[in-house]
Amino acid sequence: MQPGQQQPPRKRILFLDAYDSFSNNITSLLQTLLDVEVSVLHIDSPSLFPLGIDSTPDEEAKSRFVKELARYDAVVCGPGPGNPGNQRDVGVMRFIWELEEGNVLPVLGICLGFQSLVNSCQGGQVKRLRRGLHGMVRTIIHRMDSVAPVEGDIFAGVNGFKATLYHSLCGHVGQEGIDQQEWEEARWQPQDGCPELLPLAWVEEQREEGEGFEAGTERILMAVKHRTKPFWGVQYHPESVCTEEEGNKIIVNWFKEALGWNKKHKRTTLVDGHNLAEAAIKPSLLSQLTPSGEPRASGQWWEKFESDPVLRSVSVPLPRGIPVPDIVEAVDPDASERIILDSANAAPAKSSADVRGRYSIIAAGLDEALRLEYHAGDDYATTKLKAVGGMSVNLSQQVPIARYGNIWALIAAFQDARHIDVEGPETTPFLGGFMGYVTYEQGLMDIGINLDHPRPHHRPDICLSWITKSIVIDHLAGVVHVQHLRSSGSEEDTWLEKTTGKLLTLQNTQRRPSFNSKKDNTQLPQSPTKRRPSRSTTSIQTPLTKEYEDKVRLCQEHIAAGESYELCLTDQTTITRPLSDVQPPLSPTQPKHPRLSSSPATRPNSWSLFKHLRTRQPAPFASYLRLHPATLVSASPERFLTYDRQGKCSMRPMKGTVRKSDICSTLSQAENILHVPKEEAENLMIVDLVRHDLHSICGAGNVTVRDLLKVEEYQSVFQMITVVEGQLPRQGGYGGLDALAGALPPGSMTGAPKRRSCEILRRVEGGRERGLYSGVVGYHCVSGRGDWSVTIRSLFRWDDEVGREGEEEEVWRIGAGGAVTILSTEVGEREEMFTKLAGPLRVFGEVC
Numbered sequence: 001m002q003p004g005q006q007q008p009p010r011k012r013i014l015f016l017d018a019y020d021s022f023s024n025n026i027t028s029l030l031q032t033l034l035d036v037e038v039s040v041l042h043i044d045s046p047s048l049f050p051l052g053i054d055s056t057p058d059e060e061a062k063s064r065f066v067k068e069l070a071r072y073d074a075v076v077c078g079p080g081p082g083n084p085g086n087q088r089d090v091g092v093m094r095f096i097w098e099l100e101e102g103n104v105l106p107v108l109g110i111c112l113g114f115q116s117l118v119n120s121c122q123g124g125q126v127k128r129l130r131r132g133l134h135g136m137v138r139t140i141i142h143r144m145d146s147v148a149p150v151e152g153d154i155f156a157g158v159n160g161f162k163a164t165l166y167h168s169l170c171g172h173v174g175q176e177g178i179d180q181q182e183w184e185e186a187r188w189q190p191q192d193g194c195p196e197l198l199p200l201a202w203v204e205e206q207r208e209e210g211e212g213f214e215a216g217t218e219r220i221l222m223a224v225k226h227r228t229k230p231f232w233g234v235q236y237h238p239e240s241v242c243t244e245e246e247g248n249k250i251i252v253n254w255f256k257e258a259l260g261w262n263k264k265h266k267r268t269t270l271v272d273g274h275n276l277a278e279a280a281i282k283p284s285l286l287s288q289l290t291p292s293g294e295p296r297a298s299g300q301w302w303e304k305f306e307s308d309p310v311l312r313s314v315s316v317p318l319p320r321g322i323p324v325p326d327i328v329e330a331v332d333p334d335a336s337e338r339i340i341l342d343s344a345n346a347a348p349a350k351s352s353a354d355v356r357g358r359y360s361i362i363a364a365g366l367d368e369a370l371r372l373e374y375h376a377g378d379d380y381a382t383t384k385l386k387a388v389g390g391m392s393v394n395l396s397q398q399v400p401i402a403r404y405g406n407i408w409a410l411i412a413a414f415q416d417a418r419h420i421d422v423e424g425p426e427t428t429p430f431l432g433g434f435m436g437y438v439t440y441e442q443g444l445m446d447i448g449i450n451l452d453h454p455r456p457h458h459r460p461d462i463c464l465s466w467i468t469k470s471i472v473i474d475h476l477a478g479v480v481h482v483q484h485l486r487s488s489g490s491e492e493d494t495w496l497e498k499t500t501g502k503l504l505t506l507q508n509t510q511r512r513p514s515f516n517s518k519k520d521n522t523q524l525p526q527s528p529t530k531r532r533p534s535r536s537t538t539s540i541q542t543p544l545t546k547e548y549e550d551k552v553r554l555c556q557e558h559i560a561a562g563e564s565y566e567l568c569l570t571d572q573t574t575i576t577r578p579l580s581d582v583q584p585p586l587s588p589t590q591p592k593h594p595r596l597s598s599s600p601a602t603r604p605n606s607w608s609l610f611k612h613l614r615t616r617q618p619a620p621f622a623s624y625l626r627l628h629p630a631t632l633v634s635a636s637p638e639r640f641l642t643y644d645r646q647g648k649c650s651m652r653p654m655k656g657t658v659r660k661s662d663i664c665s666t667l668s669q670a671e672n673i674l675h676v677p678k679e680e681a682e683n684l685m686i687v688d689l690v691r692h693d694l695h696s697i698c699g700a701g702n703v704t705v706r707d708l709l710k711v712e713e714y715q716s717v718f719q720m721i722t723v724v725e726g727q728l729p730r731q732g733g734y735g736g737l738d739a740l741a742g743a744l745p746p747g748s749m750t751g752a753p754k755r756r757s758c759e760i761l762r763r764v765e766g767g768r769e770r771g772l773y774s775g776v777v778g779y780h781c782v783s784g785r786g787d788w789s790v791t792i793r794s795l796f797r798w799d800d801e802v803g804r805e806g807e808e809e810e811v812w813r814i815g816a817g818g819a820v821t822i823l824s825t826e827v828g829e830r831e832e833m834f835t836k837l838a839g840p841l842r843v844f845g846e847v848c
Contacts, residue, residue, distance in 0.1 A: 011036045011259070012269065014072040014277055016093050018043045018080025018112050021753040022166070022688050024695035025239035026078055026110065027280040031700035033248055034255050038700075039277035041068070043080070043091030047276050053088050065095060066103050068276045073269055074106040074258040077113025079237065081563050081756035083169065084116040084126050094120065097231070105267065106230040106258030108251075111167055114233030118171035118224065123194035125172040129220065130213050132168030132822040133205070134565040135681025137242050140222055142201040143188055152225050154232055154253040155200055161247045164240035164684065165203070166752075168822065169562045171221040171235065173197050178219075187219070190227065197224045201234070223250075230261040240688050241705050281699045282742060285412035286733035288405045302383040302397060305370050306468055306487050309418055309782065311431050313483040314496050318473060319506040324360045325611045327480070331471065331502045332364050338607075338626045339363035339435045339465065341779065341787075343475060344635065345618035345715065357620035358476045361430050361779065364499070365469035371627075372414070372434075373460035374407045376445040377453060381407055381462075407462060408446075408741040411780075414466075415737065420782045422645060428472040432485030433781040436464035437625060437632065437791070440774035443745025444762075447755050452767065459771075459798055463627050467779075469495060485782065538577035538844060548833060549826035551764050558760050559822050566685045566751040567761060569829070570770060570817030573837055575795075575844055576803040579810050580605040606631045609795070609843050616846070617839045618715055621789035623777045632772050634794035635839065637714050640746050640776050643736035645784035647728030649698065651690045653748045654790075655683040655819055656711075656720030659835045670718035671711045678823040679720060680709055686819075687722045689747040689754060694726035697734065697742045702727045716839060736786040740776075746790045749774040751819065772796040773815030792816075795840045814840045 013036050017023045027038045044053040048061045057065075069075065075096060082089025089112070096107055097120035109117040118124040140163050142155040149156040174191030190198055201223035209215040223234045232254055238247050261267075319327070324342050332338075343357025363369070367386045374381040379402065385395040404410040415434065422431070441451055442461035468485040482499050548571055555567040604612070610624040610633045617635040625632040639652040656679040658670050674680075687705065694703045703726040711720050728734040749770075751757035773796065778788030795814045803809030816837035818829050 009271070011073045011255075012071060013038050014069065014075045015040045015280070016043055016075065016077045016091075016096070016113070017041065018078055018082075018090065018093065019753060019755050020079040020081070020112070021692050021747070021755075022237060022239060023078050023080075024280065024692040025688060026076065028695045028700040028703065029239045029248075029251065030076065031280070033251050036073075036255075038280045039072075039275070040280050041092070041277040043093055044088075045092065045276060048092050053091055057092075062095065064276065065092060066099070067270075069099075069103065069105055070270045071275065072105065073262060074108070074255065077107060077109040077116060079111030079113065079166065081753050082112065083562055084112060084119040090116050097121075104229055106254075106261050107232070108254050108258075109231070109233035111235060111237060114224070114235050115167075115169055115171055117226070117231055117233040118173065118194075118197065118221070121194060121196040121226070123174070123191075124197060126169050127172050128560060128562075129168050129170050129205075130207050130218055132559055132565075133165040133203075133220075134168065134559065134822055135684045136165050136677065137162050138165055138203045138205070138236075140201050140203065140236060140247070142223065150198065152232075152257055153200060154225070154250050154257060155223070156253060158249045158253070159246050161244040163236035163238065163243040163247050164688075165236050166240075166565050166685070167235060167562070168560050171224070171233075173199065173221060173224070175199075175202075175219040175221065183219075196227055198227055199223070200225055200232075203236075230258060232257070237688075240684070241691065241708065242684055281729075282696050282738070284729075284733040284735070284738050285406075285409045285741065286416060286735070288409050289413055300397060300399075301395060302370060302385070302399070303414075303417075305385070306466065306485070307417060308487055309420060309432065309468070309485045310487070311420065311483060311485050312496060313431075313481055314500050315427075315479050315481050316500055316503050317507070318475070318478045318480050319503065322506050324362070324473060325607075325614070327471070327473070327503070327506070328362055330506055331362075331499050335364075335366065336626075337366040337628065338624060339366065339467070340610075340624040341435070341777070341789075342614060342622040342624065343620055344614040344622040345620055358474065359429050360473040360475065361435070362471040362473070363435050363465065363467045363469070364471060365495070366465055366467075366627075369468065370466040372411065372462070372464045372466070374442070374462040375455075375458050376439075376442045376461040377451055377455070381410055408737060411462075411464065412735065412737045415780060415782070416735075418782055419784065422783045426645075426783065426785070428474070428481045428483070429785055429787060430470060430472055430779050430781045431483060431783055432468050432470055433466065433779060433783075434464040435467050435779045436462070436627060437630065437772060437777045438462050438740075438744060438775050439772055440745050440749065440770040443775065444758055446741060446744050447758065449755065449758055449762070455769075457798070457800065459629055459800070463630065464780075465627065471499070538575060540573065540575050540841070540844065542573045542837070542841075543571040543833065545830060548830050552820055552824060552826045552829045554764050555760070555820040556822060556824065558764075559820070564751055564753065564757045564760055565821075566682060567757050567764070567820045568749050568751045568817060569761065569764065569820050569833075570749070570774065570815050571765070571833060572768065572770075572773070573814045573816070573841060575812040575814070575841075576809055577812070577844075579808045606633055606797075609633050612846065613795075613840065613843050616842065617793065619793065623789065625777065629799035630772060630796065631799075632777065632791065632794060632796045633840075633843075634777065634789075634791055636777075636789045636792050636794060637717075637719060638748065638790040638792055640778070640788045640790045641736075641740055641743060642787040643728070643739055643785065645781075647730070647734065647736070647784075649694060649726045649728060649736070649739045651694065651724045651726075651743065652721055653683065653686040653690050653724070654719050654721045655686050655748055656680070657818070657832060657835065658718050660716055660718065664718070667711060667713050667718065670713070674711050674718065674720045675709070678821060681823070682819045682821060683709055683720050683722055685752045685821075686747050687724060689752045690724045690743070693743040693747065694724060694739065697738045698726035698728055702729075717835070735784055737780060740780075740786065740788060744776070745774060746776065748790060748819075749792075770815055771798070771813065773813065793836065793839055795843070812844075 173194035
């Protein structure tokens with residue numbers, strides 16, 4: 001380029017998104033490989049289907065679509081769930097193949113897009129495979145392996161490579177009718193039954209006899225080229241982390257062919273005009289707020305709460321041999337509500353596992369912490385404050401969501417107004433900020449799945465407390481940090497001094513109280529509903545074996561039909577028992593609460609359950625939450641998402657589980673069991689899904705994978721994990737909450753594609769809400785850091801859920817399940833579900 005010359009505009013590609021959970025990986029690949037600008041248009045765009053996807057667009061809508069296509073150099077029709085013969089599954093994609101000659105442009109179809117191309121051509125069909133190949137890695141056989149290339153062959157110059165497959169449907173162009181003796185040559189020729197398509201690549205899958213098929217080789221079409229139009233398609237997934245890099249050359253070759261076709265046919269793109277598509281990266285939450293100068297609210301009390309904070313902290317040595325629950329009881333014995341994020345396996349003496357947490361975080365002073373609650377589907381959030389300076393105030397206010405755009409933008413705005421810049425390395429991960437939970441149902445709403453209305457309850461789906469008093473335990477350094485985040489200019493108080501004194505008292509074992517007595521003094525408040533004392537004993541209802549196996553088969557039917565690649569099926573166990581979490585007398589003269597008549601001290605409450613679970617099943621991401629109306633006791637081994645103040649994000653999907661036993665007691669034995677196609681495919685599918693989630697916020701080229709398919713040891717099981725990392729954009733107001741909001745619900749609890757899989761699972765699971773199970777628990781710090789775990793290996797209850805009518809009972813729920821794939825067996829999935837259930841359920845048998 002000569003000095004003074006302007007940089008030519010970047011080429012542009014339109015990506016048609018069929019709601020796949022790998023779409024963003026493809027747009028990233030296109031941008032990084034081709035240095036192009038990629039815009040995204042959903043297949044059911046309201047601008048093209050104003051009456052819904054089932055309607056037929058009018059001529060005006062089709063005209064808008066044609067004008068939109070004129071802005072781009074090429075189109076990529078992406079993957080997605082479903083069948084190319086169903087309008088709901090391909091939407092506007094089908095109009096691509098029907099364009100009039102003057103409007104035709106180069107197109108690449110991937111997976112569903114490929115099948116849609118095959119289905120649109122004369123004689124082309126799409127049928128079911130004998131067995132789906134989801135998450136399977138196979139060698140791609142292409143023309144360069146056996147015959148001379150032809151014009152437009154995008155495999156020209158490409159060596160052999162392996163690629164990931166995610167499909168249970170297959171394009172048919174007449175391959176089943178070719179005699180085996182003629183196959184080697186005939187497979188590269190157009191078939192009489194489908195003369196418009198030229199095969200470019202195949203996979204030959206060896207099949208065993210069964211399900212009406214003879215043993216032999218199944219011929220699976222992997223790539224085609226249209227003979228007269230600039231249409232290409234590939235069945236495999238070029239963007240998968242397990243597709244070898246050599247396969248990138250096909251994408252580069254395709255775009256060269258596309259630009260060559262445009263040049264040959266003198267096709268140019270429009271620079272101006274209305275743009276129906278969106279950017280390939282989501283805008284930040286803060287950028288979606290009302291523009292500056294237009295106030296979102298009128299200076300309400302909650303907006304002024306703890307503004308302009310200043311951190312005060314004191315550090316003391318960690319009392320030797322004192323577990324986290326003892327510290328909780330010593331510094332805040334009378335707390336009515338609690339949040340503890342507990343690295344329960346941090347101490348080597350507690351666990352032989354090789355995965356350990358480092359920090360435990362204790363929230364203090366929850367009665368004086370502002371709480372933000374949101375019930376999914378409401379048009380408002382609620383802010384609450386019980387007390388200020390020890391005085392009861394019971395403030396509550398509804399905040400219209402419309403002022404902020406969505407609930408996550410409201411949370412981001414509140415946090416941003418209290419952000420603290422920290423210079424240099426941080427000594428603790430949490431200084432103060434939001435702590436709490438997000439339910440699975442909130443995640444469903446976040447991906448566009450509407451919940452049943454009216455819902456049978458009005459419990460919070462987001463419950464976050466703004467924590468200003470906290471205790472952070474650094475198990476590695478042996479230090480306890482006592483922290484108080486206060487508004488600048490506020491009067492000093494004695495909380496830091498008193499709390500530090502209590503911790504120092506624990507150093508003296510002679511003065512340390514016994515916290516292991518049978519009596520548990522941490523009785524917690526309950527719903528004020530009056531009930532008569534229960535005379536019942538604990539009853540446990542586990543999933544029925546046959547019903548669960550039937551659900552596994554139903555999931556596999558959906559997978560075989562192309563509706564999903566993997567479905568994370570779950571079920572719930574309920575434990576109904578006499579009420580335990582009760583309110584103690586407030587003073588010696590106050591009458592006892594009527595519920596105390598049934599001797600609650602004789603039955604362990606939720607805090608006792610937590611202490612027992614953390615001892616029996618120590619985990620790096622254990623937690624205890626008592627936030628009315630929810631109680632959670634968790635021994636989660638799975639980190640969902642963590643992010644630092646520089647915007648580096650890390651996700652840790654966990655798929656593939658084997659229980660420790662006599663035949664699997666070492667890491668090497670577990671690796672032999674878990675490094676098999678079924679288990680690796682389970683993990684790989686979620687890894688690619690997590691990459692997609694991060695790409696939606698981090699952008700092209702900013703997501704990497706390490707520790708792919710690594711087996712780790714935990715207290716009672718071995719787990720296969722992968723670490724996926726991303727870097728948030730430096731500009732545009734992005735923060736960790738963007739990554740959190742963009743990744744819910746956790747992909748390891750849904751399957752892929754996420755949206756369609758969640759819709760299927762809601763039907764298969766009978767519409768029952770998962771609640772806290774499958775959601776996340778964690779914190780978002782004022783410094784911008786955050787850490788969230790997936791709520792598994794846990795038990796939870798709601799204050800308003802009771803047993804028999806009028807009885808003084810509580811209902812606990814334990815969720816458990818596993819990822820169902822086409823390779824699953826009913827017995828295997830049922831055993832995995834009960835394996836995961838065993839740990840939390842055992843607590844009731846041992847304690848109650």
